[in-house]
Amino acid sequence: MKHYLTTDDIDSVPKIIEEAIALKKDPYQAEQLGKRKTLGMLFFNSSLRTRLSTQKAAMQLGMQVMVMNFSGEAWSLEFEDGSVMNGSTSEHIREAAAVISQYCDIIAVRAFPTLTDKDKDEEEYVLKSFQKYASVPIVNMESATAHPLQALTDAITITELKTRKKPKVVLSWAPHPKALPHAVANSFTSMMQKMDVEFVITHPVGYELNPEVTGDTPIVYDQDEALKDADFVYVKNWSSYKDYGKVLHSDPAWRISQDKMALTNNGKFMHCLPVRRNVIVDDAVLDSPQSVVIQQANNRTFAAQVVLKQILESL
Ligand SMILES: NCCC[C@H](NC(=O)CCC(=O)O)C(=O)O
Numbered sequence: 001m002k003h004y005l006t007t008d009d010i011d012s013v014p015k016i017i018e019e020a021i022a023l024k025k026d027p028y029q030a031e032q033l034g035k036r037k038t039l040g041m042l043f044f045n046s047s048l049r050t051r052l053s054t055q056k057a058a059m060q061l062g063m064q065v066m067v068m069n070f071s072g073e074a075w076s077l078e079f080e081d082g083s084v085m086n087g088s089t090s091e092h093i094r095e096a097a098a099v100i101s102q103y104c105d106i107i108a109v110r111a112f113p114t115l116t117d118k119d120k121d122e123e124e125y126v127l128k129s130f131q132k133y134a135s136v137p138i139v140n141m142e143s144a145t146a147h148p149l150q151a152l153t154d155a156i157t158i159t160e161l162k163t164r165k166k167p168k169v170v171l172s173w174a175p176h177p178k179a180l181p182h183a184v185a186n187s188f189t190s191m192m193q194k195m196d197v198e199f200v201i202t203h204p205v206g207y208e209l210n211p212e213v214t215g216d217t218p219i220v221y222d223q224d225e226a227l228k229d230a231d232f233v234y235v236k237n238w239s240s241y242k243d244y245g246k247v248l249h250s251d252p253a254w255r256i257s258q259d260k261m262a263l264t265n266n267g268k269f270m271h272c273l274p275v276r277r278n279v280i281v282d283d284a285v286l287d288s289p290q291s292v293v294i295q296q297a298n299n300r301t302f303a304a305q306v307v308l309k310q311i312l313e314s315l
């Protein structure tokens with residue numbers, strides 16, 4: 001693997017899942033691979049799981065890790081070419097990416113969307129600028145439109161927990177007070193399209209994801225109908241894509257309750273976390289055995305580890 005920017009950078013989904021599960025069984029099997037190699041993790045946004053699990057994954061491969069927060073700590077970066085930098089930005093991505101490449105063998109970046117400038121977000125201008133001006137592989141730790149480490153985690157978790165060959169997986173929108181990105185839902189959708197599952201998306205009218213991402217995936221506007229017989233209920237809020245970045249409404253009827261889970265085939269509740277209790281999902285569901293969010297978060301380590309391993313092997 002050269003870079004990990006989207007789920008399309010995976011050669012074979014079944015093989016990478018198998019390799020991740022093998023790493024979970026024996027996390028130090030490749031601890032020499034990353035010796036004297038450095039991972040630089042750059043954060044433009046907050047994180048708990050991605051930061052800790054990716055660092056842990058790198059350490060289990062024998063790597064050294066450096067972390068830098070760009071919100072408030074690093075110089076504020078300019079991404080426009082030819083700009084006269086007499087405003088608030090202090091350093092151009094051209095120098096920053098080239099300099100960091102001298103210190104790091106792999107650079108991982110988290111940069112959420114603006115949710116106001118659709119074109120800029122879809123260009124992935126932060127991630128793609130790092131890719132353009134860095135001379136080392138780039139790993140996406142959640143960008144404007146994609147969260148492929150999360151999607152790989154979710155694929156591993158579904159593979160571990162499925163009880164029938166072709167499980168039914170439902171991606172359900174749920175309410176949230178803030179405007180949230182599409183990245184998790186996009187990458188989850190792309191990953192499910194690559195897996196042997198019956199995949200359905202449910203959300204209120206107006207919350208359609210980018211049609212280029214959803215493609216042929218069925219969209220069911222009746223949540224109860226969609227949840228029927230589901231083996232996995234993957235819950236996430238996102239803002240409107242059509243009315244870009246807007247919260248159209250946050251209908252509490254879409255919150256996941258025990259009554260809704262009762263419609264499923266003893267379905268597992270999944271969420272990438274962090275989750276707003278009693279807004280997205282009731283305590284009773286999150287605290288029930290049907291919730292697998294903690295196991296899911298544990299798998300973040302092995303998703304990151306298999307990606308870093310495949311990149312290290314290609315260096
Ligand atoms: N990395 C996982 C999710 C990150 C982000 N969630 C958030 O910003 C939630 C913040 C809050 O609940 O205040 C998202 O939806 O893409």
Ligand SMILES: NC(=O)OP(=O)(O)O
Nearest residue numbers: 047048049050272273
């Ligand atoms: N799921 C996830 O990416 O969590 P963090 O935002 O805490 O990294």
